[in-house]
Amino acid sequence: MLAPFACQPDASRGRLFDEGMSTFRSPFQRDRDRIIHSSAFRRLKHKTQVFVEHEGDYYRTRLTHSIEVAQVARTIAGVLGLNTDLAEAIALAHDLGHTPFGHTGEDALGALMAPYGGFDHNAQALRIVTRLERHYAGFDGLNLTWETLxxxxxxxxxxxxxxxxxxxxxxxxxxxxxxxxVNAAWDLELHTFASAEAQVAAIADDVAYSHHDLHDGLRSGLFDEADLMDLPVTGPAFEVVDGLYPGLDPMRRRHEALRRVFGRMVEDVIAVARGRLEAAQPQSVEEIRAMEGTVIRFSKPLYQELKAIRSFLFTRMYRAPSVMRERARVTAMVNDLFPLFLTRPEFLPQEWREDVAAVRSETELARIVADYVAGMTDRFAIQEHARLFGSGDAA
Structure with a gap:
């Protein structure tokens, strides 16, 4: 039984292109499955989370990150009586629009696209699921429900x-x-908050990366467990593990502590959501959308503690000298590739050149080039740069 404020599958606003109902799946299950089977989703396995894809087999990629976000979203949504399929679909789709090389690639492409309307990975995810995926006979995109969009x-x-x-x-x-x-074609009511399921997907993203960036940072050697003992949340988690398992193997100690950090975040979100929902007593998803704030959030004390952890990660991981050197290298690659394709679109693959033939302005051309570059995986961007510029390193 779903809560009255959950998104009910039989009350979905439907799809832009009308389709018959699936025999065995709800509309939101169908959305989830289409996302999983999309080309853009598969490409996430070779896209950076923090470390460039080739730097190690154990670091998170955008694909493993998205799977972890979906797992957290299903857990929280299920406890709160929300639609777990919708929460999972949004979680799996939330990073589809990311460029190669993570936020570094997005920053580079954003600067290059500034004269042509800019670049935003959330908006690009919408472009992918409404336009760029071209597998179905009756429409471009995945024809997802209004609620997922x-x-x-x-x-x-x-x-x-x-x-x-x-x-x-x-x-x-x-x-x-x-x-x-997308909004011009189908009003997404951009002035309101989204459903509670979408809010769950957003907080699940925060939970997942706050946890796994600590894990990946430890594995990389950019910091060690001793550094985490002085931080809120992580320090107490290690102290609990040390009390329960004195002399525990270092890898097991790390895992046990970080799983407690993970659990603390999830439990906090659930407790806060239950309190806010009990106070507001919403009786429909429309009441959730009309509220003046989110119902799914961290408590203020935990939010402040997580800010301290993120500040630590920013300094010791995201802006570490080795990471910054790699950021500079891959930024130069994007800065080489985009102008080349913009001035020499004949270098694009054949299927992309067919779109180029119909453009009427440089802006339209730039957006096609941005779609192509944004869709590249880390490894493909590196390979293409080596092929087109004669070196594995940026010029």
């Missing part, structure tokens, strides 16, 4: 209006072009 667009909160935050908000006349195109 809304979740991809708004899982981080309203995009326009008084409740949009500085990080994710936009002026109504300055939306990323990919988001503006």
């Amino acid at each position: 809304e979740g991809i667009a708004k899982h981080n909160g309203p995009v326009i209006g008084p409740f949009a935050d500085e990080k994710h908000g936009h002026a109504p006349d300055a939306l990323p072009y990919a988001l503006a195109e």
